[in-house]
Amino acid sequence: MKKILYSLYGVIIIGIIICILNSGIFNSENSNAIAAGEKVYQKQCLICHGENGKGEGKNAGTAINNQRYLNAVSNKDIYNSVKFGREGTAMPSYGPRLSEDELNNVVAFIKNWQTQEIEFDVPKKITGDSLNGEKLYNISCINCHGEAGSGKPKMGTALSNPQYLKYTTDKQIWIGTAYGREDTRMGPSLKGLDGVRQLKKQEISDIVSYIRSIKVKQKSHNDYLEP
Structure with a gap:
């Protein structure tokens, strides 16, 4: 008898949940x-x-x-x-x-502008050679994002900005570099995509490592200038 009651309660609860979902309350909010x-x-x-x-x-x-x-x-x-x-x-x-x-x-x-679900092929662990990343950055990224990630208005984000570095994950930087942003100056860089740049996954990870190192270099430079 108890099993029947539990089953009945379960059906009722599921029914209530379905009714709430179909009611449009959440959509309305x-x-x-x-x-x-x-x-x-x-x-x-x-x-x-x-x-x-x-x-x-x-x-x-x-x-x-x-x-x-x-x-x-x-x-x-x-x-x-x-x-x-x-x-x-x-x-x-x-x-x-x-x-x-x-x-x-x-x-x-x-x-709400998002109308698609995109699966990005991102390395599980993003680590790289920042020195090689700097070389690649100076070849492929500096024209828009400026020297040491300083940024250029209407051209490229300031990648060395402290808030950008604090609130942007390595994965997000990797995706932005690899896949770019459609209908913008930022084309894809990952090999096999339709961008001018054809970088390997590890090379993109190297660039991410370099971008992460910029703030360290800047801090060291500022420390050196302080009396």
Whole structure:
């Protein structure tokens, strides 16, 4: 008898869950967040990132509406980028300007641009030779991302920026380098893809290692200059 009751309870619980999912409650909440986030985006972000998020704004702004980028980042990653910004660049910190609801809403709006699910072939462990990575960087990346990752407006992200390095994982840097971002200047670099650069997986890992080493070099240089 108990087994029958437990089975009955299980069926009832499953039925309740299905009803809740089909009720559209969660979809409604997400739709409201997206709509609210669009208003925040238009007021705060459009001037740089553009109406369509393609980096077509009046001021310098990264293209954030492309599937390779959106598949490589989580909601939390976008949240950190918006909240903490990038010091020394045109991307300010919105933490002091926006409430938590506004931050989460604009994240929902941006993430809603994702329409595809992309599987990236990434090494399980990303380690490399930073010296070789520097050589490869100076051949393949410096024209857009600048010397030592300093960045160039309307051309390439500042890779040595402390917030970029803090809130971007090695995997994300590897994906960005290997697969690029469609409809932008950043073409793919992984061998076998359609980019001009045809780098092996290990060479891309070397570049990632170099990018990670930039802040160490800069810190050492600053320490040397201090009295």
